[in-house]
Amino acid sequence: xxxxxxxxQNGYTLRDALxxxxxxxxxxxxxxxxxxxxxxxxxxxxxxxxxxxxxxxPPQE
Amino acid sequence: xxxxxxxxxxxxxxxxxxTKWALTSGGAGGQAVPTAADNVYFDAAxxxxxxxxxxxxxxxxxxxxxxxxxxxxxxxxAVSGSATFGAGGTYSNTGTWTFNATSGTSNIxxxxxxxxxxxxxxxxxxxxxxxxxLTLGATNSVTLTNGSIDLNGKNLTCGILSSNNSxxxxxxxxxxxxxxxxxxxxxxxxxxxxxxxxxxxxxxxCTYSGAAGTRTIRFGSTSGASETNxxxxxxxxxxxxxxxxxxxxxxxNYTGFAGSISSYDITLYGGLTISSGMxxxxxxxxxxxxxxxxxxxxxxxxxxxxxxxxxxGNGGTFVFxxxLTLGSTRALTMxxxxxxxxxxVTSTVGNFVTTGATSKFLESSLAASRATLSQASGxxxxxxLTIKDIDAIGGATWQAFTVNNNVDAxxxxxxxxxxxxxxxxxxxxxxxxxxx
Numbered sequence: 001x002x003x004x005x006x007x008x009q010n011g012y013t014l015r016d017a018l019x020x021x022x023x024x025x026x027x028x029x030x031x032x033x034x035x036x037x038x039x040x041x042x043x044x045x046x047x048x049x050x051x052x053x054x055x056x057x058p059p060q061e
Numbered sequence: 062x063x064x065x066x067x068x069x070x071x072x073x074x075x076x077x078x079x080t081k082w083a084l085t086s087g088g089a090g091g092q093a094v095p096t097a098a099d100n101v102y103f104d105a106a107x108x109x110x111x112x113x114x115x116x117x118x119x120x121x122x123x124x125x126x127x128x129x130x131x132x133x134x135x136x137x138x139a140v141s142g143s144a145t146f147g148a149g150g151t152y153s154n155t156g157t158w159t160f161n162a163t164s165g166t167s168n169i170x171x172x173x174x175x176x177x178x179x180x181x182x183x184x185x186x187x188x189x190x191x192x193x194x195l196t197l198g199a200t201n202s203v204t205l206t207n208g209s210i211d212l213n214g215k216n217l218t219c220g221i222l223s224s225n226n227s228x229x230x231x232x233x234x235x236x237x238x239x240x241x242x243x244x245x246x247x248x249x250x251x252x253x254x255x256x257x258x259x260x261x262x263x264x265x266x267c268t269y270s271g272a273a274g275t276r277t278i279r280f281g282s283t284s285g286a287s288e289t290n291x292x293x294x295x296x297x298x299x300x301x302x303x304x305x306x307x308x309x310x311x312x313x314n315y316t317g318f319a320g321s322i323s324s325y326d327i328t329l330y331g332g333l334t335i336s337s338g339m340x341x342x343x344x345x346x347x348x349x350x351x352x353x354x355x356x357x358x359x360x361x362x363x364x365x366x367x368x369x370x371x372x373x374g375n376g377g378t379f380v381f382x383x384x385l386t387l388g389s390t391r392a393l394t395m396x397x398x399x400x401x402x403x404x405x406v407t408s409t410v411g412n413f414v415t416t417g418a419t420s421k422f423l424e425s426s427l428a429a430s431r432a433t434l435s436q437a438s439g440x441x442x443x444x445x446l447t448i449k450d451i452d453a454i455g456g457a458t459w460q461a462f463t464v465n466n467n468v469d470a471x472x473x474x475x476x477x478x479x480x481x482x483x484x485x486x487x488x489x490x491x492x493x494x495x496x497x
Binding site: 002004011012013014015016017018019037038041042045046047048049050051052053054 | 194246274
């Protein structure tokens with residue numbers, strides 16, 4: 001089964017889905033925790049600056 | 062079509078079959094290396110091993126559901142169908158994954174795993190649909206060459222988005238959005254937008270929060286941009302330099318951005334929000350507001366626009382949320398559309414200009430409450446302009462003669478609407494206009 005979810009925190013919105021077996025047996029609390037973990041991991045990706053190790057020359061304008 | 066399950070332990074997925082592949086999960090090895098017609102599985106029975114892709118590998122559908130090992134790469138892989146990345150695996154590839162289906166809809170499922178390799182979508186007639194959010198690393202790219210990517214209401218996060226060609230291709234956003242984390246490079250390379258279409262609410266968020274280098278963004282700089290295929294941009298962070306010139310967008314929102322931008326020639330089919338912390342450089346290249354429908358807000362946050370601004374969207378309405386201040390040599394040009402200056406404040410331009418025979422409208426943002434428009438010197442002579450609730454001030458002379466197809470729609474001050482016949486004559490001798 002697919003559980004689509006959306007979490008917005010600190011101005012960032014993750015739209016994602018949990019894909020689980022139909023008989024997953026997870027509680028709503030466990031599912032909510034998984035969703036929050038997804039958000040936390042993604043939030044870290046989009047808010048942690050990663051410097052490009054091979055920057056290109058800026059274009060001439 | 063055959064099934065290929067990895068049973069090779071820690072080894073290299075290359076052109077050598079050995080005993081790496083089985084017909085069934087955990088089965089006996091010895092099957093041939095997968096081809097583009099074979100489904101490939103890494104599963105629990107594959108073990109907690111490290112598999113290194115080498116050379117140019119192929120498969121039909123790829124699945125690592127249940128896999129607890131590591132998939133890394135020195136090569137590339139072409140997937141002709143769907144791909145499912147299991148949550149228990151580690152994916153540290155450096156090679157590119159190419160999705161080259163040419164028919165049907167293929168699914169991309171990542172189960173919350175962040176992938177550190179680039180993806181190319183290149184199949185004429187191919188369609189790929191995200192089943193959950195897709196997240197790649199900040200130096201990894203998504204390249205759309207042919208076919209259609211359906212975000213399916215999910216986020217797509219990567220460092221770079223590239224689609225610089227003239228092929229038939231599309232991104233179906235729905236309510237999904239793209240997040241770009243790249244820096245110091247061309248993070249959106251869509252110079253040629255010919256053949257590109259989009260649907261839903263196309264929004265791209267650029268989230269790099271560092272200071273290094275220049276983020277270059279191009280859409281339609283060489284061809285193909287239109288009101289129907291542009292996307293909105295949110296520049297949410299960063300103190301770096303942005304290069305966005307010679308391109309078209311829908312709405313651009315710089316809230317959160319504290320870096321600089323200094324070259325324009327930007328066409329917007331939506332609104333604009335300038336952040337209070339950013340630096341707008343002086344330039345002769347212009348911002349053009351070209352939306353042909355709906356109302357779009359413009360927020361300057363007290364930043365001087367030391368560049369020309371043109372309103373050309375016939376049918377579009379552009380509403381200032383605060384005062385507009387142009388550089389003293391910069392023109393505000395209206396060729397079409399409705400401009401609503403913020404009521405109760407003074408907007409200042411270097412030159413106020415109208416061009417062309419299309420009707421245009423200059424109003425206050427609040428009916429019956431005047432907005433003030435100031436120009437320091439010269440003669441403003443407008444045509445085909447309907448003016449309402451505008452107080453014209455400054456050292457300039459404001460001519461809006463009705464004989465020039467202007468309309469006094471009421472509550473204006475400082476404008477001269479009445480052309481005085483006989484005020485000017487031409488001398489026969491010198492064909493020179495003199496004031497009586």
